[in-house]
Amino acid sequence: MPQGHTSTRPQLVYLVFGPDTYHQEAQFSIVSALANLRKTPGETLDIQVYSDKAEPYRHLPVTVHLLDAATREAWNQPHGYHFRSKHVVLRQVLAKAPMAVLIDTDTFFHQSPVELFRRIAAGTLLCNAIGATYGADKQCPLFQSLSPLLEARGLADRQMPLLNSGVIGLMQEDAALLDQSIALMDEYYPHARGAYTLEEFCLAVAAYRRMHVNQCTDLIHHYWSRKQLFRAKVQAWLAKHQHAPLSCQALEDVVRVNAQLPKPPALQRLGYKALSLTLPAEQRQFLRELMYGCYNYPNEFDRACASAWWDKALDNANARHSRPLCNDKLQQWFERTGMRLSLGRKHRLVRDSLLKRSQH
Structure with missing residues (x-):
């Protein structure tokens, strides 16, 4: 989506920078989305890639937004928390699009990406998975450090469901939810004892009692567990197809990189x-x-x-x-x-x- 351009189509968004491994994951995730898009003929979407490199995506029908180090650093402030940038970039996309889904790079699709957008409606947050309740693990650092503060303000209780933010999908009219999650990250980061899951935790707090939440584990595989094994599969696919990732053979091989x-x-x-x-x-x-x-x-x-x-x-x-x-x-x-x-x-x-x- 070019700067200043407003799109009427759903937006599938990737934020990827750093080691080549993350770019390899993103390339395969994008191709798996395109391969499965064929299951919903006539449906279209835009794919936006916010990245420090354009070269890995040169053979793919995506729009690359190059990010310099200063921009990425600004998105992570005031505490240098790098997952904060996920919510910042999705907020920017939703300023110009009716709905958008931000998806982590360590994913691949089982079904058409259009199905993700069919699970988004006004007042609905799409996440990757709905997990256990906040109070289920009282030894969790985020429970020990934040539960008294959150309960005192009526923001969360022990029954609040935790979320996995490998997918975040919203309508434009609900984009303010991201402003709330960003504000929560900024406020509670000093109390979170370095918990890297603070980002998805704050999303859960922002959505609690305010939004209906859908999940999509049946539509994508998010391989945050056993990552090295799935990365090996993805890298083998890239070694075979990276120069023609949308060829018939490449698209047929996508399904063989299974979950x-x-x-x-x-x-x-x-x-x-x-x-x-x-x-x-x-x-x-x-x-x-x-x-x-x-x-x-x-x-x-x-x-x-x-x-x-x-x-x-x-x-x-x-x-x-x-x-x-x-x-x-x-x-x-x-x-x-x-x-x-x-x-x-x-x-x-x-x-x-x-x-x-x-x-x-």
Whole structure:
């Protein structure tokens, strides 16, 4: 949407800057939106990308708004809280459009993006997911630090539902909700103990008792959990299609980057469990997760998750120990007969990959 231009079409908005990984996520999310848009013939929307780089989107039918560092810094003030900028940019888009949806980059679509806009109406906030109530986890830092302040002002109570803001969708007439959430962020950031979820929490507070809330987990997959595995799938798709992301083959492959974790069949996993019994107890889960990466999946994008599974196995092993495994200890694990026989021809590949990583 060019500067000063008012659009009558729904706006799908991305805010993306920083490492290439985020741009890769955004590219695939956009293509998945376009691939699924074909399910609603005749429907149109605009895609706006607010970014520090235009090059990653040169093959896509989007409008890129280049953001310099000074602008991004201003959007994060007064406390330098970078998630504040999500609400700022959506507020700006809604000044010129009848409705808009801001979506995080770590998403991809199951259905037409038009379906998101069908869940927005006057007085309705669309979010990614409606979660537990505020009082469900009394150990949560945001509960411990903010609940007395919010309850005293009648802004929230223990029954308030928490929201996931991987998607934020509003009508133009309800854009003032974002002014309220921004004001809450600015006021409560000094009390929030650095909680990175303050942004979506303040959105929940602003909407509580004032807005009807819809969710859309059936329309998109938001892979904030197990992120490295899904990023591996996305990167494999980009390696294959980044120069022609809207080709017929590229669009057909979108559906193969699915929301399922790449795990071997149940019988195969039982076999891995039996193999792991030849190892000391502390190494068994490590081996099973390595084997998940070694399995020859029929889906090429699941096969691309091999190194992500191996990295995850090492991360989990480190988490189970009081301190990260040193290279000598890791080498000893890989030299055990049970480990070598279980990994077979991939033993050296897996070992060298993880030893190299543990050195950094």
